[in-house]
Every structure is written in structure tokens, then in C-alpha cells.
Amino acid sequence: MDTIFAPSTAPGRAGIAVIRVSGPDAREAVAQLTGDPLPAPKHAVLKAFRDSQGAVIDRGLLLWFEAPASFSGEDIAEFHVHGGRAIVDAMLAALSAVKGLRAAEAGEFTRRAVENGKLDLTQAEALADLIDAQTEAQRKQALGQYEGALAQLYEGWRERLIRAVALTEAVLDFPDEEVPEDISNTVREMVEGLLAEMRTHLDDHRRGEILRDGINLTVFGKPNSGKSSLLNALAQRDVAIVSEIAGTTRDVIEVRLDLGGYPVIVSDTAGIRESNDPIEQEGVRRAIERAKSADIALLLVDASDPSPIAGLPSNVGEILDLVVWNKMDIGEPRLGGIPISAKTGGGIPELLQKIAELSAKLLDSQGKNAPLTRARHRGHLRDVVAALERSQKVPDRELFGEDLRLALRSLGRVTGRVDVEDILDVVFREFCIGK
Numbered sequence: 001m002d003t004i005f006a007p008s009t010a011p012g013r014a015g016i017a018v019i020r021v022s023g024p025d026a027r028e029a030v031a032q033l034t035g036d037p038l039p040a041p042k043h044a045v046l047k048a049f050r051d052s053q054g055a056v057i058d059r060g061l062l063l064w065f066e067a068p069a070s071f072s073g074e075d076i077a078e079f080h081v082h083g084g085r086a087i088v089d090a091m092l093a094a095l096s097a098v099k100g101l102r103a104a105e106a107g108e109f110t111r112r113a114v115e116n117g118k119l120d121l122t123q124a125e126a127l128a129d130l131i132d133a134q135t136e137a138q139r140k141q142a143l144g145q146y147e148g149a150l151a152q153l154y155e156g157w158r159e160r161l162i163r164a165v166a167l168t169e170a171v172l173d174f175p176d177e178e179v180p181e182d183i184s185n186t187v188r189e190m191v192e193g194l195l196a197e198m199r200t201h202l203d204d205h206r207r208g209e210i211l212r213d214g215i216n217l218t219v220f221g222k223p224n225s226g227k228s229s230l231l232n233a234l235a236q237r238d239v240a241i242v243s244e245i246a247g248t249t250r251d252v253i254e255v256r257l258d259l260g261g262y263p264v265i266v267s268d269t270a271g272i273r274e275s276n277d278p279i280e281q282e283g284v285r286r287a288i289e290r291a292k293s294a295d296i297a298l299l300l301v302d303a304s305d306p307s308p309i310a311g312l313p314s315n316v317g318e319i320l321d322l323v324v325w326n327k328m329d330i331g332e333p334r335l336g337g338i339p340i341s342a343k344t345g346g347g348i349p350e351l352l353q354k355i356a357e358l359s360a361k362l363l364d365s366q367g368k369n370a371p372l373t374r375a376r377h378r379g380h381l382r383d384v385v386a387a388l389e390r391s392q393k394v395p396d397r398e399l400f401g402e403d404l405r406l407a408l409r410s411l412g413r414v415t416g417r418v419d420v421e422d423i424l425d426v427v428f429r430e431f432c433i434g435k
Contacts (some may be wrong), residue, residue, distance in 0.1 A: 260356025
């Protein structure tokens with residue numbers, strides 16, 4: 001296998017840059033850049049790193065991780081140098097001159113970790129989510145998945161499904177051996193238990209995906225109720241045009257924010273009113289549709305308007321999750337909802353607290369199970385459930401066993417682990433076949 005190298009830190013000027021080398025020729029890379037023996041594994045040593053001509057590029061720390069006790073499961077060398085662009089470029093040029101080394105492709109270190117059994121696919125995806133996490137809630141979810149929350153759940157299901165397949169194979173292939181007579185009923189009970197757990201796992205209202213991608217909060221209301229001003233107040237910068245002219249916002253404006261530790265995509269929509277302007281009519285239509293599909297729909301009402309809800313859809317109560325009374329600096333207090341002034345900032349902290357509470361309720365974890373975080377997981381698990389449901393309806397043992405195998409294959413696609421040897425191991429361990 002090729003030995004790969006690449007910077008593990010972001011490009012640009014920095015105090016430290018880390019360059020990682022992984023593969024069988026990592027030892028040779030260390031020898032050529034330092035001229036010294038390998039250090040003890042997992043011990044940082046100060047070294048001078050030299051190019052192919054023997055000139056010193058920089059002095060920094062060298063770490064050595066011996067296979068399989070490394071991130072990728074291979075021999076890994078890490079060069080910690082000063083983060084100047086010229087130093088990093090010179091280090092990469094020196095490594096490219098070492099025979100057997102090549103620049104890594106995107107994600108190749110993590111892919112090798114999966115291929116070498118250091119991570120499963122759910123953990124590899126969680127690593128990407130952990131790197132991309134922008135809020136505390138996203139960090140916690142990604143970290144839990146990276147530490148194996150989903151992997152343990154799916155591995156437990158996989159082991160039970162392997163046993164069900166193995167028992168079924170034993171009945172079909174070794175009818176004259178010591179196989180319990182009631183094994184078919186036992187397998188069907190196992191399948192029923194798996195089905196119940198998987199259905200509960202899938203019936204999660206997309207909590208994990210919403211947290212990973214961001215909670216959609218739509219602000220809607222009549223023109224001039226202060227929707228754009230509220231968006232600017234939440235973002236703490238000017239992201240939307242504010243004007244006293246009604247109908248200024250024609251399309252949906254979005255901004256991603258960290259509100260109370262949760263990732264929230266706040267959408268400012270067109271003011272809802274009757275209009276003869278076809279462009280504004282389309283904006284109103286989009287505003288209503290966006291409010292209906294939002295995770296949190298916030299109705300903003302002008303507290304200074306004598307008829308604050310006139311002109312709004314008759315079913316507005318079925319759409320909204322939160323009522324906010326704006327312009328309290330010039331309006332009068334009303335019952336219900338949260339009073340704010342987007343202009344002065346009054347009430348904004350209370351509004352943020354309420355949004356955080358609604359976000360926490362929306363993303364409340366389902367039992368002890370880790371939440372689904374990707375559509376890929378959901379699709380494969382639905383295939384597993386479909387196969388298991390089919391198995392419960394077929395009287396034929398061969399078809400029953402085939403549905404179980406299809407379910408196992410689909411589950412393996414989630415984690416990246418499917419091996420027919422696992423099935424054979426269970427068969428020969430639990431039954432005295434071929435004695």
C-alpha cells in the first residue's frame with residue numbers, strides 16, 4: 001500500500017503546522033528527514049528536519065505512532081513545525097522526494113482508519129461533523145457519535161441479526177445435526193424484538209439531522225412588523241434591508257446563528273398582505289409555505305398596530321410556535337407572547353432564551369439511543385426494517401433466511417461491516433456440526 005502524507009492543520013499562517021505521514025514507508029520518511037533512529041512510540045522529540053540536500057528546513061517536534069496503535073492503524077509519523085507557508089511547502093517537497101510517498105487524497109487518512117477497523121463508517125462521519133461543529137449542541141452530538149454511540153447500538157443489532165441468520169442457516173443446511181427443534185420460533189421472536197427497536201429509532205422526528213443541519217426558524221407576519229429588524233438584532237449585524245416602505249422583503253433571507261448553543265437558520269420572509277404585485281404575491285406565498293414547513297414558526301406582531309392580526313391567514317394559530325410582540329418602545333403591552341423591541345434590544349435576551357427552550361424541546365433525545373444524524377443511515381435502516389417485515393410474512397424458511405441476509409447486508413452498509421465469516425463462526429460455535 002502507498003504511504004501518504006498531507007498537512008493535518010488548516011492552510012495559512014499559524015504558530016504550528018502538523019504534517020502527517022501514514023503507511024509502510026513512514027519509517028523511511030523519518031530517516032531521510034532527520035537522519036536519526038525512530039523515537040519511542042507516542043513520545044515527542046525535538047528534531048531538525050532536512051531536505052534532500054541536507055539543508056535544515058525547520059526544527060520541531062517529531063511523534064511516532066507504531067501500527068496498529070495509531071489513528072489509521074498504520075505506522076504514522078507526525079512532523080510539528082512552525083506554521084509559515086514556506087516551511088510547510090518545503091516540508092511537503094522534502095516528503096514528496098522520499099521514494100514510495102505520495103500526497104494524500106481528501107479523507108484518505110480516515111478511510112484507512114475505517115479499512116483497518118479503527119473506526120466504522122458512523123464514527124468516520126461523526127469525525128467530519130465534529131470538525132464542522134459550530135455550536136455546543138452540535139459538538140456534543142458529534143462527539144457522542146464519534147465515541148461510538150451509534151456504532152455500539154448498530155453493532156448490537158448486527159450481532160443479534162448475525163445470530164438469527166446463523167440459526168436459520170443451521171436449520172436449513174444441517175437438519176440432521178444437534179439443532180434445537182424450536183429454533184424457528186426463537187428466531188422469529190428475535191426478529192420481532194429487533195423490529196420494535198428499529199422502528200422506535202427511526203421514529204425520531206429527524207432530531208439528529210435537524211441538529212446537524214440546523215433548526216429552521218421562520219419569522220413571518222404583516223409588513224412593517226419589524227421582521228428584518230428582528231433578524232438584524234438576532235444576528236447582531238445588518239443582514240436584511242430595513243425600511244418603512246411596505247413590501248421591502250420580497251424573497252426569503254436566511255442567516256445561520258448560534259442561539260443558546262443551538263444551530264438555528266433564521267429566515268426573514270415577505271410581509272403577508274393582499275397585493276396586486278405578482279412578485280410580492282409570490283413572496284407572500286413563499287412566506288406562508290416556509291412558515292408551515294419550519295421547525296419553529298415565529299409570528300412577529302406590531303404592538304403599535306390597532307389591528308395587529310388583520311390580514312393574516314385564518315389558520316395562523318395552526319402554523320405558529322411562538323408569538324412575539326415587537327415595537328414595545330412605542331406600542332402597548334398585550335397578553336400572551338414575548339414583548340420585545342428590535343430597535344432598542346429590549347426583550348431580546350428573553351426571546352433568545354425562549355428559542356433555546358423550544359430548540360431543546362425539539363431536539364430532546366429519544367430514550368437512551370443516539371439519534372440518527374444522516375439521511376444515509378435512515379435510508380439503509382428503512383431497508384433493514386422492510387426486509388425484516390417481509391421475513392415475518394413468508395412461511396418458507398428459505399425466503400425467511402434470504403430476507404434476514406438482506407437485512408444484515410443493509411445494516412452492514414450503515415457501519416461498513418459485513419462479513420460472511422461472522423455467520424459461519426456463530427454456526428460452528430453454537431452447534432456441534434461436523435463433530
